[in-house]
Amino acid sequence: MPYGEWKDNEYIEKLVQELRDSGTNVVVGSLDKLINWGRSNSVWPLTFATSCCGIEFVSLGAARFDMARFGWEVARSSPRQADFMMVAGTIVHRMVPVFRRLYDQLAEPKYVIACGSCAISGGPFRKSYHVAKGIEDIVPVDVFVPGCPPRPEAMIYGIMQLSRKMKVERFFGGVNRQEKLKDFLAAHPVEGVED
Amino acid sequence: MANITERIKTLCPSATVEGYNIPVVTVDDDHWHALAKALHDDPELAYTYLVTIVGMDWTDSLGAIYYMMNTDADRILGVKVLAKGTREQPLITSAADIWKVATLYEREVYDFYGIIFLNNPDMRRLFLNIDWVGYPLRKDYDANPDINPVSIESERQSDFTKVYSRSADGTVNCTEERIFQPEDFVVNIGPQHPATHGVLRFRTCVDGETVKKIDVYMGYIHRGIEKLCETLTYPQTLHFMDRMDYFSAHNYHHALCMLYEKAAGIEISRRAQVIRVMMDELSRIASHCLFIGTYCMDLGATTMLFYTLRVREQILDIMEKTCGARMTFNYDCIGGVMADLDENFVADVKALLETIPANIKEYNTLFTGNVIAKNRLTDVGVLSREDAIAYGVTGPSGRASGWACDMRKLQPYSIYPELDFEEIVATEGDSMARFQCRVREIEESAKILWQLVDNIPEGEYCVKVPKVLKLPAGSWFQVTEGCRGAFGLYLESDGTTKPYRLKIAPPCLPQAGVVDHITRGFKIADLITIGGSLDYIVPDMDR
Numbered sequence: 133m134p135y136g137e138w139k140d141n142e143y144i145e146k147l148v149q150e151l152r153d154s155g156t157n158v159v160v161g162s163l164d165k166l167i168n169w170g171r172s173n174s175v176w177p178l179t180f181a182t183s184c185c186g187i188e189f190v191s192l193g194a195a196r197f198d199m200a201r202f203g204w205e206v207a208r209s210s211p212r213q214a215d216f217m218m219v220a221g222t223i224v225h226r227m228v229p230v231f232r233r234l235y236d237q238l239a240e241p242k243y244v245i246a247c248g249s250c251a252i253s254g255g256p257f258r259k260s261y262h263v264a265k266g267i268e269d270i271v272p273v274d275v276f277v278p279g280c281p282p283r284p285e286a287m288i289y290g291i292m293q294l295s296r297k298m299k300v301e302r303f304f305g306g307v308n309r310q311e312k313l314k315d316f317l318a319a320h321p322v323e324g325v326e327d
Numbered sequence: 328m329a330n331i332t333e334r335i336k337t338l339c340p341s342a343t344v345e346g347y348n349i350p351v352v353t354v355d356d357d358h359w360h361a362l363a364k365a366l367h368d369d370p371e372l373a374y375t376y377l378v379t380i381v382g383m384d385w386t387d388s389l390g391a392i393y394y395m396m397n398t399d400a401d402r403i404l405g406v407k408v409l410a411k412g413t414r415e416q417p418l419i420t421s422a423a424d425i426w427k428v429a430t431l432y433e434r435e436v437y438d439f440y441g442i443i444f445l446n447n448p449d450m451r452r453l454f455l456n457i458d459w460v461g462y463p464l465r466k467d468y469d470a471n472p473d474i475n476p477v478s479i480e481s482e483r484q485s486d487f488t489k490v491y492s493r494s495a496d497g498t499v500n501c502t503e504e505r506i507f508q509p510e511d512f513v514v515n516i517g518p519q520h521p522a523t524h525g526v527l528r529f530r531t532c533v534d535g536e537t538v539k540k541i542d543v544y545m546g547y548i549h550r551g552i553e554k555l556c557e558t559l560t561y562p563q564t565l566h567f568m569d570r571m572d573y574f575s576a577h578n579y580h581h582a583l584c585m586l587y588e589k590a591a592g593i594e595i596s597r598r599a600q601v602i603r604v605m606m607d608e609l610s611r612i613a614s615h616c617l618f619i620g621t622y623c624m625d626l627g628a629t630t631m632l633f634y635t636l637r638v639r640e641q642i643l644d645i646m647e648k649t650c651g652a653r654m655t656f657n658y659d660c661i662g663g664v665m666a667d668l669d670e671n672f673v674a675d676v677k678a679l680l681e682t683i684p685a686n687i688k689e690y691n692t693l694f695t696g697n698v699i700a701k702n703r704l705t706d707v708g709v710l711s712r713e714d715a716i717a718y719g720v721t722g723p724s725g726r727a728s729g730w731a732c733d734m735r736k737l738q739p740y741s742i743y744p745e746l747d748f749e750e751i752v753a754t755e756g757d758s759m760a761r762f763q764c765r766v767r768e769i770e771e772s773a774k775i776l777w778q779l780v781d782n783i784p785e786g787e788y789c790v791k792v793p794k795v796l797k798l799p800a801g802s803w804f805q806v807t808e809g810c811r812g813a814f815g816l817y818l819e820s821d822g823t824t825k826p827y828r829l830k831i832a833p834p835c836l837p838q839a840g841v842v843d844h845i846t847r848g849f850k851i852a853d854l855i856t857i858g859g860s861l862d863y864i865v866p867d868m869d870r
């Protein structure tokens with residue numbers, strides 16, 4: 133999708149503006165563009181589905197919604213080979229350490245999409261004794277896709293937002309994203325793991 | 328029924344019988360084990376299938392209700408066992424030696440209520456961490472999140488389980504037993520694994536490539552639905568039914584609505600009945616289609632998913648037009664259904680039904696007849712009829728073992744008695760039989776739909792029900808058929824607008840419990856074949 137057709141997210145526009153203002157080296161800037169073009173068109177998800185939302189993610193992979201059109205089709209089962217994690221489903225107490233470990237195992241640069249109201253806030257189970265109230269306290273989240281479950285179209289939109297975000301990032305030099313990630317990990321340490 | 332009561336009275340004179348919609352016998356713990364044995368072994372009673380165990384907290388006492396079924400005579404009986412001992416250490420004698428599935432169910436009751444089952448070979452928590460403080464379904468549970476905080480540190484693991492027993496002088500002893508021996512080689516599979524069908528974890532002890540023992544670890548998606556229901560009004564509890572076994576959303580909704588209607592004495596219109604049954608059967612087709620697709624994908628036949636999802640999408644379209652959603656429909660409501668059918672419903676359903684025979688033929692050519700599929704499925708994971716009953720494996724998996732356990736036939740509800748359909752039963756009990764049972768059930772569901780699609784009666788789709796629904800005090804139990812087997816619901820009401828206790832007995836929990844039994848001796852690659860063929864849904868077993 134041509135970049136000019138995205139007119140609905142001021143947040144990204146602001147990000148782009150900031151980056152432009154701070155000035156980019158011509159060589160590094162062009163390299164960035166090239167790499168980001170490649171990265172943003174082959175975003176590979178980690179198959180991570182705990183419940184209902186995951187089934188809509190399966191539909192997304194099938195012929196009708198066909199996420200292969202956008203270069204996202206290679207859903208990996210190992211975090212080492214994936215670019216982002218589509219958190220589709222409820223995250224409960226027992227799952228939290230596993231989930232965090234999977235996130236830690238993803239190779240940089242890594243992204244997280246919180247898909248569905250359960251991942252965003254705990255959803256219908258918010259008041260339960262065994263459900264985490266949103267994954268934002270556990271890992272940093274890049275895109276939120278609301279819904280219970282979100283329609284496949286909404287998921288496509290969510291992943292598109294993510295590729296868009298990738299496009300404006302600086303891969304070389306001061307990667308503003310990594311800085312934020314460091315802050316987050318420093319604030320949420322895991323015992324015995326060096327981030 | 329009267330002679331059953333007589334017999335129980337002679338077996339155990341101190342028992343009292345209450346008659347709700349299902350008779351409930353109350354006994355104390357001292358007489359329980361002998362009575363259980365008689366109920367199971369006596370050929371006249373023959374309650375061989377344990378449907379579920381409902382843990383209960385009546386604030387002044389704790390206990391458990393064992394619901395059991397004689398599947399030949401279609402009789403259900405509840406036995407309420409009052410726990411002995413103090414609230415700190417309530418005790419019930421285990422029935423794990425009588426019904427094999429009781430081991431698992433009793434663990435669940437222990438996890439939720441802290442009731443210790445004497446002589447149960449595996450008294451560990453089932454869903455919650457080892458170090459969880461308190462028993463969440465007790466009425467006095469302290470839900471303060473600081474006591475059991477969300478932690479990103481890995482939970483403590485243990486290789487030991489506890490066994491409690493009572494010695495001759497009445498004291499309770501606790502011994503530690505090993506789950507795996509020190510020399511065992513244990514491989515961990517899951518919870519994040521593409522072939523476990525969700526977040527289930529198997530601790531698999533292997534000898535070379537042969538599976539020696541499997542310890543199933545659940546709770547990675549335990550959402551505490553039963554406790555949440557106690558804080559919500561009756562209509563509000565309905566939407567959770569969509570989110571357990573999300574393929575049986577309509578069937579589960581139907582079941583809970585029916586239970587509430589039964590308790591409140593509401594009669595619903597014929598039109599609503601027909602719509603509900605049609606939705607149930609459409610769900611069944613969609614569910615079995617997805618099963619075929621994902622199962623073949625597990626075995627490496629990836630393209631099958633695209634063929635089967637084609638039918639599923641067509642069904643989802645039909646549902647979306649009427650219910651407004653692709654999943655989590657929330658369509659059935661107390662008194663009928665939420666909205667009337669879409670104007671194109673009949674035409675759409677017919678168009679779907681017309682494609683089914685061709686599709687099934689295609690699936691069979693692509694997969695069932697394939698020599699690789701045959702080699703991988705035939706004679707793998709054989710479950711005998713006796714074991715299917717003892718482990719409570721119902722649904723297509725149970726029927727593949729020769730056990731006619733279709734609750735639409737055994738416990739007829741709604742308009743099913745009027746419909747003409749066959750119960751698919753196979754005798755082999757292997758993975759292939761389980762697979763084929765599901766394929767053939769699609770045809771049967773289509774048959775039901777053909778009978779109804781032109782006969783949807785006119786009338787109101789939802790009868791008037793009071794805005795604030797209060798159910799009379801009492802208890803109700805019911806078993807219906809979801810897409811994966813017998814779905815039990817227990818309701819206890821204290822006369823208010825909220826359930827005092829709503830127990831959900833899902834079909835997938837016993838199916839996970841049987842994995843250990845039927846994979847022993849097979850290769851580790853067969854674990855995927857066997858687990859997939861049971862077709863469990865993890866959020867359903869964990870709730």
Ligand code: SF4
Nearest residue numbers: 184248249250280281
């Ligand atoms: S957001 Fe809704 S559909 Fe998604 S996992 Fe949670 S309950 Fe299920």
